[in-house]
Amino acid sequence: MVFIFGINFNEASLVKRSLESFYGIGPKVSQRIMARFHIHPWAKVGTLKNTTVMDLTAELSNMKIENDLRREVQDNIRRLRDMGSYRGRRHAMGLPVRGQRTRTQITTARRLNKIERGGTGRIQM
Amino acid sequence: MPSPICLRSLSQLSLDRAANVSITSRTLLAPQTACFSTSAARYAAPPSKRKGMVAPPKRGERTLNVKKGRKAPSADTGKRPAPGDRKAMRKRIVLTNDNALEVSSLKDLDKATALSEKNEGQVRGLPEQVVDALRAVEAFKTTQGWSLFRRPATLMRKETIQLAKLLKEVEDPVDGQQKKTLRRVLSGDRMSGKSTLLLQGLAMAFLRDWVVINLPEAQDITNAHTDYAPLPSSQTQQYTQDTYTATLLSQILKANLKFLEATPVTTNPPLPLPLPAKPTLKHLAELGIANPEASWPVFVALWQELTQPGHPPIMLAIDGLSHIMRNSEYLSADVKPIHAHDLTLIRHFVDHLSGAKPLPNGGIVLAATSQSNAPTSPALDYCVQVAEAMQSHPDNIPHWNPYKNVDQRAMDVLKDLLVPGSGGAKGLDVIRVGGLSKQEARSIMEYYAESGMLRAKVDDGFVSEKWSLAGMGNIGELERVSVRLRI
Structure with missing residues (x-):
């Protein structure tokens, strides 16, 4: 078990996958982080040296990820709603925001377009 | 207010059921309760549903499900193979077939006759210790048909004899000058036996007591499946691959054990870790195997030892050349692809292939191309085509297609192939592996x-x-x- 950024990861899991489990880190960002510390794409968490794990944690703590990022996104949406803008209202109603049609196929919008976007995270906000 | 008769008849209904059969049959299904009390029924366990009874689908719900992936969890109770088992099975090399007959007329190659031209067109067996050494350097491939026959044997074809002549040339140079370094690229159609020819070259080198260093699969070095780290104090940034180098050292040790055991360390290599007293090359290699982080300095030190005067010639080989004539899958710190030539092991090989560094005790640098597992490398393809054309029809040399991207570093390494002249003079040439006669x-x-x-x-x-x-x-x-x- 290895702690990266306060989260416990199984030693057999891929570093890439572990990084991408954080909210705000996708394929590109994880690739950039791993290249920066010379971790090959197929590295397992268990093979990382202690210093590398510390570096990773330090790097992650400098980035806006997880709850900070969630809060920012939610604040942006909340601002729209509080202004009473169209986009804010659409968010509040859970409907498409950018002028898509609503006759059919708005499941994605229903899932995503809400004030509390991004959920509450592994560590409660 | 209800009449008392009615109340009595209701109470009697439940009390003497047996008297009234027609009603009883209906009420038996319901839980037995006292009249006007619902508590027992409420606290009782809910009646179990009958199996197989599913409520009819709701309106508008799709009931026909013909998609493949959406099946209910099937009863897949088969045991999964342990981690690593599948790969071991995939990479397994089988060199015997007990059902095949022993060929009585089969003669083995031996040290004296390995390079003889009389072998041409004959099938020769590989002696056991050579088979072990070849297995150690992973020269056998899973796609080759070794598992069909009683024991490994190879056909000494025309190209093999050509290679044997090169070995002979290296061992005793004709005009008594310094030892020669010959460099050859093996090319040919798919399944024409390039890897097998490489294996034959390695086998002959083992028989003649050369030092053999084989990079079994170029793809494994460049496809970013092993760890890498920047090499400190390198002008253009280079990268070491510690785990891979340690594995390579163990292969070298296993394959050349006799020589490495017998040879003491003569130079005083700068190593991050101390060597034992009176070290031999075996101790040196073991140091690198045990400490992968020191494996690259150990490899450099070992190479320096091997190139000391008086040591045997070296056979340096690689399979799958086009993988190292392009960018590797590794990324540098600023997320740019790393060219394969910036990996230290590849750089080491490529320096010898291009002739930038000679082998002081003589030797052969062999690089086999592949047709089935070959990423595009226009520079390599062009150089090989030109060299082949110069051998077969020198008046019709192909031209470079200007619409293709040239990898200048690959071109620089292979530029000797473009020089007209015989292979012996320039050192680098192509051996075209064609069809059998x-x-x-x-x-x-x-x-x-x-x-x-x-x-x-x-x-x-x-x-x-x-x-x-x-x-x-x-x-x-x-x-x-x-x-x-x-x-």
Whole structure:
């Protein structure tokens, strides 16, 4: 078990996958982080040296990820709603925001377009 | 207010059920309760549903499900293989077949006759210690047909003899000058036996007590499946691969154990870790194997030892050349692809292939191309085409296609291939692995027949038929049509 950024990861899991489990880190960002510390794409968490794990944690703590990022996104949406803008209202109603049609196929919008976007995270906000 | 008669009849209903059969049959299904009390029924466990009874689907719900992936969890109770088992199975090398017959006429190669030209067109067995060494350097491939025969044996074809001549040339230079470094690229069609020719070269080198260093698969070095780290104090940034280098050291040690055990360390290499007292090269290699983070300095030190005067010639080989003539899958710190030539091991090989560094004790640098697992490398393809053309029809040399991207570093390494002249003069040349001649085909088919794997009378007509079927004697196809394919 290895702690990266306060989260416990199984030693057999891929570093890439572990990084991408954080909210705000996708394929590109994880690739950039791993290249920066010379971790090959197929590295397992268990093979990382202690210093590398510390570096990773330090790097992650400098980035806006997880709850900070969630809060920012939610604040942006909340601002729209509080202004009473169209986009804010659409968010509040859970409907498409950018002028898509609503006759059919708005499941994605229903899932995503809400004030509390991004959920509450592994560590409660 | 209800009449008292009515109340009494209701109470009697439940009390003497037996008296009234028609009502009883209906009420028996319901839980037995006292009259006007619902508590027992409320606290009772809910009645179990009958199995197989599913509520009818709601309106508008889709009931026909024909998609493949959406099935209910099937009863897949099969045991999964342990981690690593599948890979071990995939990479397993089988070199014997107990069902094949022992070929009585099969002679082994030995040290004295390994390079003899009399072997041409004959099938020769590989002695046991050579097989072990070849196995150690991973020269056998899973795609080759070793598992069909009683023990490993190879056909000494025309190209093999050509290679044997090169070995002889290195061992005793004709004009008594300094030792030669010969560099060859093996090219040819798919399944024409390039990897096998490489294996034969390694086998002959083992027999002649050379030091053999083989990079079994170039793809494994460049496809970013092993760890890497920047090499400190390198002008253009280079990268070491510690785990891979440690594995390579262990292969070198296993394959050349006799020589490494007997040779003491003479130089005083700068190593991050101390060597034991009176060290031999074996101790040096073991140091790198035990400490992968020191494996690259150890490899450099070992190479320096091997190139001390008086040591045997070196055979340096790689399979899958086009993988190292392009960017590797690794990324640098600023997320740019790392060129394969910036990996230290590849750089080491490429320096010797290009002739930038000679082998002081002589030796051969062999690089086999591949046709089935080859990423595009226009520079390599062009250089090989030109070199082949200069051998066969020097008046018609192909031109570079200006619409293709040139990898200048790859081109610089292979530029000796573009120099007109004989292979011996410039050092780097192509060995074109073509089809077998009919005599060679006959000889190998007789070996198939004697092994019991080919049940037919091997005569001229049969040989010609199979030779043609195999695309003018492509040996892989020949094996396929005569041994593997049974109609």
